[in-house]
Amino acid sequence: MKLRNNCVVVLFFSLALAPAVCAQNVTTVAGGFVGDGRAATQASFQDPIGLVRDHSGNTYVTDASGQRIRKITGAGIISTFAGTGHAGFNGDGRQAGTAQVNSPVGITLDAAGDLVFDDFGNNRIRKVDLSGNISTIAGNGIAGYSGDNGLATLASLNAPWGDVYDAAGNLYISDFLNNVIRKVDTSGIITTYAGNGTVGYCGDGLLATSACLDSPKGLAVDAGGNLYIADALNHRVRQVSPSGIITTVAGVGTGGFSGDGGQATAAKIGNPRGVAVRGGVLYISNGGDACVRNVVLSTGVINTSVGSTPGYDGDGHVPSATQFFSNGGIVPISSTAMLVVDIGNVRLRQMSGGIVKTIAGGFIGDGNRATAAAMALPQGIAFDKAGNLYIVEFSGNRVRKVDTTGKISTVAGTGVSGYTGDGGAATAAQLYFPQAVIVDAANNLYIADQANNVIRKVDAATQNISTFSTNLNFGGGLSFMAFDASGTLYVADAGACVVWKIDSGGNATVVAGVAFTCGYNGDNIQATSAQLNSPFGVAFSAAGDMYIADTSNNRVRKVNAGGTITTFAGDGTVCLSSTSACGDGGSPTAAQFNNPLNLAFSGGAVYITDESDLRIRKVSAGIISTYAGTGIAGYNGNGLSALSTNLDDPVDVAVNPVNKALYLVDDSQARVRRVH
Numbered sequence: 258m259k260l261r262n263n264c265v266v267v268l269f270f271s272l273a274l275a276p277a278v279c280a281q282n283v284t285t286v287a288g289g290f291v292g293d294g295r296a297a298t299q300a301s302f303q304d305p306i307g308l309v310r311d312h313s314g315n316t317y318v319t320d321a322s323g324q325r326i327r328k329i330t331g332a333g334i335i336s337t338f339a340g341t342g343h344a345g346f347n348g349d350g351r352q353a354g355t356a357q358v359n360s361p362v363g364i365t366l367d368a369a370g371d372l373v374f375d376d377f378g379n380n381r382i383r384k385v386d387l388s389g390n391i392s393t394i395a396g397n398g399i400a401g402y403s404g405d406n407g408l409a410t411l412a413s414l415n416a417p418w419g420d421v422y423d424a425a426g427n428l429y430i431s432d433f434l435n436n437v438i439r440k441v442d443t444s445g446i447i448t449t450y451a452g453n454g455t456v457g458y459c460g461d462g463l464l465a466t467s468a469c470l471d472s473p474k475g476l477a478v479d480a481g482g483n484l485y486i487a488d489a490l491n492h493r494v495r496q497v498s499p500s501g502i503i504t505t506v507a508g509v510g511t512g513g514f515s516g517d518g519g520q521a522t523a524a525k526i527g528n529p530r531g532v533a534v535r536g537g538v539l540y541i542s543n544g545g546d547a548c549v550r551n552v553v554l555s556t557g558v559i560n561t562s563v564g565s566t567p568g569y570d571g572d573g574h575v576p577s578a579t580q581f582f583s584n585g586g587i588v589p590i591s592s593t594a595m596l597v598v599d600i601g602n603v604r605l606r607q608m609s610g611g612i613v614k615t616i617a618g619g620f621i622g623d624g625n626r627a628t629a630a631a632m633a634l635p636q637g638i639a640f641d642k643a644g645n646l647y648i649v650e651f652s653g654n655r656v657r658k659v660d661t662t663g664k665i666s667t668v669a670g671t672g673v674s675g676y677t678g679d680g681g682a683a684t685a686a687q688l689y690f691p692q693a694v695i696v697d698a699a700n701n702l703y704i705a706d707q708a709n710n711v712i713r714k715v716d717a718a719t720q721n722i723s724t725f726s727t728n729l730n731f732g733g734g735l736s737f738m739a740f741d742a743s744g745t746l747y748v749a750d751a752g753a754c755v756v757w758k759i760d761s762g763g764n765a766t767v768v769a770g771v772a773f774t775c776g777y778n779g780d781n782i783q784a785t786s787a788q789l790n791s792p793f794g795v796a797f798s799a800a801g802d803m804y805i806a807d808t809s810n811n812r813v814r815k816v817n818a819g820g821t822i823t824t825f826a827g828d829g830t831v832c833l834s835s836t837s838a839c840g841d842g843g844s845p846t847a848a849q850f851n852n853p854l855n856l857a858f859s860g861g862a863v864y865i866t867d868e869s870d871l872r873i874r875k876v877s878a879g880i881i882s883t884y885a886g887t888g889i890a891g892y893n894g895n896g897l898s899a900l901s902t903n904l905d906d907p908v909d910v911a912v913n914p915v916n917k918a919l920y921l922v923d924d925s926q927a928r929v930r931r932v933h
Contacts, residue, residue: 282932287628297333307364308588310590324361345359350390371384397410405447412439423478462502482498506552508526513525529543531598570674605617623657638911645660648694654687673687674687676688727763737794737795770788790809793853796856804863825876826845827849
């Protein structure tokens, strides 16, 4: 599993504060396929989260990073129901298919059959009526917390996540970043129903408005009018009774998985994301180890409905033996049938007839042009000397190749999670959450097979795979890799907080950091005595110095030929301000970052993926600037200038040795993009 923070972050930067740079455009070179108008199993999602099913058998899925709500008919045909694919807000009173949305997440139906959804990035609750017209029913579009006891459309929400109606027609909203639940009554008046706005856990047995919540997400209501809250970072499900008293009904308060067959309040239920109630049973999505758990409300006993360990092991397995990866919305159809959004595997899956199968998403696209392919959490990229592009798909458990004609194929991995295949064809081998790839001068491929905690090698001559390096001290966070001038391999290990040097025999030694001692203890000391904090990236300059993306220290560090470490960029503080340029235009050591993940050198400049600041930063001639990205999340088109292009989650960069252009991975948008 990725060690970095995968939370949704929406930041706004004033680009007027950034220095001028020459105009560059950003285009997609791989990924971005949608697939409307065909069988849903031949289409793709980018970030499916919410789910609802209407009385006619149509299913609706919010595709958050895809900036769409998708509709799947009972016959299995998929289309876009709302959204244009470009993030934004272009007004109400229009047909939903022409309306811009911004990261839609939660979704429900009102009594009339109108579709209601959380327009997360627009800070609104919007409705699509039976005629297809869209309108706002709560939220004024301004992030904040205001408006109680007034019209809901005049109130400020802050990143609404989940919603549900009770039998009387009242709407409940998870006001995610405000850490409260809001209620909109049938007259359109909004109030706070649960939560006091303080992050934390408190208040059980008291009025819900005096309780502390932490990142509430999914909501559900039972026949008795009890409201259930997926209190995500409290690792609990809370219940608010009709009299307004809050209690915990599931979860002991720590992440993980435990407790089947016992009381739900003594069980570990992970990071719950979705909840649903049917027939006196509470269902909890993402309830530990990517499972859906069930709680019989009359007894309080918890068990697992579907799911085993995180990953993807294909379809056709019994529910208890099926791997999911970070579940979202759920719709229980009966005690033995259920729809589940499998977020990390970018699929909608169905449990029925004793097995699990994919009913939407999962399209791959090998043999076609790369822009007609779908990717599952692309992470790392690399080029060979001919300019062929290699892409690692984290939850896709593959390495893909885009040749110089733009055609995509799989060169390693079957798509199924596991650790098999050494000595045979790489395309028949199993990988498990691979993070990075690199190509040596002889065109051999090296893969940081993260969950397997090894480095795999694909031989250029035979295309067979082997385990190149394994070490009991690898920390389970093998990430981006680099070669020095002699062709020796280096890999950043975010789990062990070190950088490893791996010789031609696969033997690993620490060259920076202190194994399993994560932190920051200063510069101008030997790199092997310096503490790093979740380093993800490593690269070498033309001069032979090693540079490290010291991710959780929000710095880029430099190790010279003598082994001394210094800070090259970043002052160690996090850039969070919506009006700050994060130090652009000044010295790189005075700049701020927010999760720098990797870096690449080209033409005397270094390019850094500033992941949670949603930008690519450039350091040249001692000055730092933004090279690509607006600081605003949400896909806003192709072919735009680099400083006008939104990036959702830039994780890796690489330079094509043939055309010298910079390429980047935007994993939430499931794309590889070129800046040129």
